[in-house]
Amino acid sequence: xxxxxxxxxxxxxxxxxxxxxxxxxxxxxxxxxxxxxxxxxxxxxxxxxxxxxxxxxxxxxxxxxxxxxxxxxxxxxxxxxxxxxxxxxxxxxxxxxxxxxxxxxxxxxxxxxxxxxxxxxxxxxxxxxxxxxxxxxxxxxxxxxxxxxxxxxxxxxxxxxxxxxxxxxxxxxxxxxxxxxxxxxxxxxxxxxxxxxxxxxxxxxxxxxxxxxxxxxxxxxxxxxxxxxxxxxxxxxxxxxxxxxxxxxxxxxxxxxxxxxxxxxxxxxxxxxxxxxxxxxxxxxxxxxxxxxxxxxxxxxxxxxxxxxxxxxxxxxxxxxxxxxxxxxxxxxxxxxxxxxxxxxxxxxxxxxxxxxxxxxxxxxxxxxxxxxxxxxxxxxxxxxxxxxxxxxxxxxxxxxxxxxxxxxxxxxxxxxxxxxxxxxxxxxxxxxxxxxxxxxxxxxxxxxxxxxxxxxxxxxxxx
Numbered sequence: 001x002x003x004x005x006x007x008x009x010x011x012x013x014x015x016x017x018x019x020x021x022x023x024x025x026x027x028x029x030x031x032x033x034x035x036x037x038x039x040x041x042x043x044x045x046x047x048x049x050x051x052x053x054x055x056x057x058x059x060x061x062x063x064x065x066x067x068x069x070x071x072x073x074x075x076x077x078x079x080x081x082x083x084x085x086x087x088x089x090x091x092x093x094x095x096x097x098x099x100x101x102x103x104x105x106x107x108x109x110x111x112x113x114x115x116x117x118x119x120x121x122x123x124x125x126x127x128x129x130x131x132x133x134x135x136x137x138x139x140x141x142x143x144x145x146x147x148x149x150x151x152x153x154x155x156x157x158x159x160x161x162x163x164x165x166x167x168x169x170x171x172x173x174x175x176x177x178x179x180x181x182x183x184x185x186x187x188x189x190x191x192x193x194x195x196x197x198x199x200x201x202x203x204x205x206x207x208x209x210x211x212x213x214x215x216x217x218x219x220x221x222x223x224x225x226x227x228x229x230x231x232x233x234x235x236x237x238x239x240x241x242x243x244x245x246x247x248x249x250x251x252x253x254x255x256x257x258x259x260x261x262x263x264x265x266x267x268x269x270x271x272x273x274x275x276x277x278x279x280x281x282x283x284x285x286x287x288x289x290x291x292x293x294x295x296x297x298x299x300x301x302x303x304x305x306x307x308x309x310x311x312x313x314x315x316x317x318x319x320x321x322x323x324x325x326x327x328x329x330x331x332x333x334x335x336x337x338x339x340x341x342x343x344x345x346x347x348x349x350x351x352x353x354x355x356x357x358x359x360x361x362x363x364x365x366x367x368x369x370x371x372x373x374x375x376x377x378x379x380x381x382x383x384x385x386x387x388x389x390x391x392x393x394x395x396x397x398x399x400x401x402x403x404x405x406x407x408x409x410x411x412x413x414x415x416x417x418x419x420x421x422x423x424x425x426x427x428x429x430x431x432x433x434x435x436x437x438x439x440x441x442x443x444x445x446x447x448x449x450x451x452x453x454x455x456x457x458x459x460x461x462x463x464x
Contacts, residue, residue: 001025002048005065011058018064022071034075042081046072050089053103063106070110077115094129098138105133105141109148116155123163126152134170142174143186150193154200161201168204172215179219184226187219191233198240205241209248213238213255220262223269232299235263239303243310260307260318264326267300267337274372280413283455297340305344312348319345323358332370339365339373343380346387352395355384359396363403371412378407378415382422389429397434400426405438408445408461413454420449420460427464 001024004017025034025045034042049069056062069086076083086107093104108129111118119126133145149171153161171194178186197204205212216234225231238259242249249256304322308315319342326338342358365377381400384392404426407419423442427435442464449461 002045002052005061006048006052011061014056014058014061015064018061018068022068025068025072025075034072035079039081042076046076046083047085050085054089062103066103066106067110070107071114073107073111073118074114077111077118094132098136098141101133101136102138102140102144104129105144105148109144109151112148112151112155116152119152120156120160123160127164130164130167130170134167134174139177139181139186142177143190146171146174146190147193150197153204154196158201158203161204165204165207169208169211172208172211176215176218179215179222184230188227188230188233191219191230191237195233195237195240198237198244202241202244206245206248209241209252210255212241213252213258217258217262220266228296231266231269232296235259235266235303236299239263239306243306246310249311249314257318260304260322263300263303264322264337264341266296267341268331268333270296270333272331272333274370278414279371280454281456297337300337301340301344304341305347308344308348316345316349316354320358323361327361327365332368332373335365335368336370336372336376339376339380343376343383346380346384346392350388350391352384352388352392355392355396359384359399363399366403366407371410371415374407374410374412374415375418378404378418378422382418382425385422385425385429389425390431393426393430393434397426397430401430401434401438405442405445408449413457416449416453417456417460420446420457420464424460424464 001017001021005014005021008014008017037045049065049072053062053065053069056065073083073086090104090107093100108119130145130149133141136142136145149164149167153164171190175187175190175194178190216238219234220231223231242256242259304315304319308319323338323342326334326341329335339362342362345355345358359381362377362381365373368374368377381404401423404419404423408416408423410416410419427438446461446464450458453461
């Protein structure tokens with residue numbers, strides 16, 4: 001493989017040889033080929049790789065060689081074998097031109113992902129590397145340095161990496177450079193790396209949270225991406241950071257409110273036309289198909305749920321405001337989004353009286369002209385009935401059961417089905433006397449739906 005990488009004139013063959021080398025030689029554990037090679041032969045292979053790298057002129061091949069070197073270095077270091085020539089080469093490359101710096105950080109990034117311990121004891125040296133990289137005007141250097149920094153921070157002990165938290169603002173700066181250039185591919189790669197940091201060591205962004213919010217919200221606000229997920233990824237990162245560092249909200253309330261507004265903006269970015277397949281699902285349709293996390297609406301609902309989980313009742317006034325603003329709009333999508341969002345509140349309180357102003361609003365939407373608005377109102381009532389049982393039922397049975405029973409007669413099968421589901425959740429935990437009282441009126445309706453309705457309606461009617 002070394003011979004092919006060095007001597008083949010076909011670039012794709014050299015790249016594939018690098019991949020195979022990494023696969024067979026750099027694997028660790030009992031299947032490791034590397035550990036079976038004599039030490040003198042290992043040294044020859046290592047030096048050969050470094051020589052090939054310095055002679056390689058094709059960028060893609062050089063990148064694969066860098067990755068192979070990084071993986072091999074991680075394997076060697078994990079087995080407590082040094083590689084002095086690599087250390088010297090990296091120092092030399094860092095002091096070189098932009099192409100050399102990019103090469104060095106490509107190796108370092110691979111090494112950080114597998115064996116960050118190598119540099120944990122020498123943060124000062126590593127900081128010097130990043131100082132040089134972030135002063136570069138090369139986009140290639142800025143990209144790989146940002147990704148390498150994220151890799152390192154995600155993998156090491158937080159106490160170790162605190163001295164390099166100062167580079168958090170540089171990651172944001174680099175991200176905005178590629179966003180301004182409309183480079184979706186690199187923007188997504190950077191967001192992927194930042195996402196890892198938000199999950200593993202979000203504290204790097206604690207001091208620059210306003211700056212991070214500004215950058216992320218700017219990315220999310222853009223609506224003409226080829227990859228629509230780019231609107232969600234920045235908000236996902238911000239929500240993850242808030243989950244891990246809920247105290248950050250109090251110090252950055254203005255930015256936090258902007259985040260909640262941006263989530264809502266994503267939720268309403270759905271097609272204004274409702275497909276017939278939603279109104280009348282085909283036989284055999286499984287409602288689990290509605291829960292695609294990449295769907296704009298589901299993304300928003302889950303984001304609010306996560307924020308509620310992190311902030312609990314501190315989030316309630318914001319959710320109430322979202323409902324108020326959403327319902328004030330003429331566009332049905334705003335009402336639908338607001339009603340879907342408010343349903344998440346019930347899981348985070350055991351005091352149904354706090355919903356006393358919300359329940360009449362939901363009931364009023366059972367008769368809205370748009371089916372998705374009616375659906376969303378029923379959806380939220382169903383969640384409340386399930387999350388706060390039986391206190392919710394005891395408090396609201398008299399005002400909720402009549403409109404829920406009326407909603408069963410909705411002309412749209414999807415709404416009918418949801419009305420049955422909401423009523424099921426409600427009466428399952430209601431007082432027996434309530435069930436006995438409504439049975440004479442409810443049972444004929446259910447029998448008719450079971451005998452004549454579509455499958456999605458029959459399923460929920462039969463469990464009611």
